[in-house]
Amino acid sequence: MSCNYFLEVFGSGSGIIRKVSPDTRLVSGFLFFCSVLILPFNKFFGVLLIFLISAVCFILYRPSYEIVKKTIIFGFVMFAPLFLLIPFITDASGKLFEFNRFFNMSAYVNVLSLFIKGLVTILIFISIFSVLQMSDMVDAMALLGLPDFIIMLIAQIIQQTGLLYSETLEMAQAITLRGSKRGTRTLLLFSRYAPIVWLSRIYYKANRVSNAMAIRNYNRVTILKKDYKKGVTDLVFILTSFFVFAISLVVRIYPIL
Amino acid sequence: MSREIIRFESVDIRYHHTETSVLSGITFAIKEHERVALIGSNGTGKTTLLLAACGLVEHSGKIVFEDRELNRDNLDFIRQRMGFLFSIPDDQILFPSVIEDIMFTLLSRGVDRVEAERKSLEILKSLGMYNYAKTTPYRLSYGERLKVALAGILVGEPELLLLDEPSSGLDPLAKRRLVDILLKCNSAQIVATHDTAFARSLCSRYILLEGGRIISEGSDFEDIDTYWESKISKSNNTL
Numbered sequence: 001m002s003c004n005y006f007l008e009v010f011g012s013g014s015g016i017i018r019k020v021s022p023d024t025r026l027v028s029g030f031l032f033f034c035s036v037l038i039l040p041f042n043k044f045f046g047v048l049l050i051f052l053i054s055a056v057c058f059i060l061y062r063p064s065y066e067i068v069k070k071t072i073i074f075g076f077v078m079f080a081p082l083f084l085l086i087p088f089i090t091d092a093s094g095k096l097f098e099f100n101r102f103f104n105m106s107a108y109v110n111v112l113s114l115f116i117k118g119l120v121t122i123l124i125f126i127s128i129f130s131v132l133q134m135s136d137m138v139d140a141m142a143l144l145g146l147p148d149f150i151i152m153l154i155a156q157i158i159q160q161t162g163l164l165y166s167e168t169l170e171m172a173q174a175i176t177l178r179g180s181k182r183g184t185r186t187l188l189l190f191s192r193y194a195p196i197v198w199l200s201r202i203y204y205k206a207n208r209v210s211n212a213m214a215i216r217n218y219n220r221v222t223i224l225k226k227d228y229k230k231g232v233t234d235l236v237f238i239l240t241s242f243f244v245f246a247i248s249l250v251v252r253i254y255p256i257l
Numbered sequence: 258m259s260r261e262i263i264r265f266e267s268v269d270i271r272y273h274h275t276e277t278s279v280l281s282g283i284t285f286a287i288k289e290h291e292r293v294a295l296i297g298s299n300g301t302g303k304t305t306l307l308l309a310a311c312g313l314v315e316h317s318g319k320i321v322f323e324d325r326e327l328n329r330d331n332l333d334f335i336r337q338r339m340g341f342l343f344s345i346p347d348d349q350i351l352f353p354s355v356i357e358d359i360m361f362t363l364l365s366r367g368v369d370r371v372e373a374e375r376k377s378l379e380i381l382k383s384l385g386m387y388n389y390a391k392t393t394p395y396r397l398s399y400g401e402r403l404k405v406a407l408a409g410i411l412v413g414e415p416e417l418l419l420l421d422e423p424s425s426g427l428d429p430l431a432k433r434r435l436v437d438i439l440l441k442c443n444s445a446q447i448v449a450t451h452d453t454a455f456a457r458s459l460c461s462r463y464i465l466l467e468g469g470r471i472i473s474e475g476s477d478f479e480d481i482d483t484y485w486e487s488k489i490s491k492s493n494n495t496l
Contacts, residue, residue, distance in 0.1 A: 134352060159351060211343075
């Protein structure tokens, strides 16, 4: 059976932040995430804060080693191709770096900053969801006042994305087993038909899942708001994350820093 | 005398893209607590008939559930009293943890969270799955996922259970256990299968389908064995 990375993320973290209510976890996580997103990588304080926030997040969320490993691999696959863009990066005047494009440090720094920021952002994003079970997610969104149908829609999008991932993985395994490694010709043949086969499999699966949803009254769900007692810890987390976000904004806006 | 749970009266089903009917002239009734096997080879319309019973496939003729004719207005009411086990259990598992998926059945019916959790854990215990409550269903084996899907249905205490090929992909021991679970269940059951041994150990009656029509009904499962034997010998002669 294939391991489902997307669905495994939920609830895999064991950090101290699990002790606060789900909406606090979601809001403070979102603020940490936004902070890293807006911090500039070309300023000393920017870089310092990015690494500080990441370290704090890792301590607070403690995502599992396995998930971190898989996320880093995923991040590499996503962001490593950025290095291929180096020859096409322009300088401040809008011109391409002309001489020794591949040895231009400035271009490397630009891409490297994008690469690290992307990787860190993904890691923080995954960490946030690692301390939320799917039910916590639903509770968090309900406590934040989102409409029921939006909540169920988001929950189902996450669930079905995980299933699509599994389905795709199974197909890839089948393709490998059935000989795509034997030669380019087989590989091309598979590449030609795989999208059609994949789409029809997904279509029929979607059809069956929608039947199951209809029978299980998925459209009739009303989210029951659980009573979470909020304490000083919740307040501390919210205030800290707002403070971090405010600092990040200042670093972003003021050129001296 | 026990009352009828569901009655099919001259039910015809035709898909839009086909000329011929998938099912035609289907007439039979199931009484409460009765377990009926719907037997037939692949493509004879067993699944279609089950889907029609809960209004997922358009039909002509009448399907009556507890004196209410199946139509758009009472579809939700009827579906809440039915449980459907799909042939691929993964399709009906809609949540990333076992307990959440089972609780959903009750939460969607307005049961409060604490009670839903208690009942869900109870049903998991009865199926020997208590330790898997917090597990992601996709980490479980096929047989265990089937039990999760079944738990999600049984927790709602349906009056009618529709089971589509429940024994396929199970080893003999798992099949035996499934039969035991289903025998303990009070609901009326329609079991679509081509596994005669499984049908015999669970059901008191069979309905045999061929080419979208009922060709025989009865309680002597020997007839089914004879039917399959004749089919096999015919197929051997043509080869």
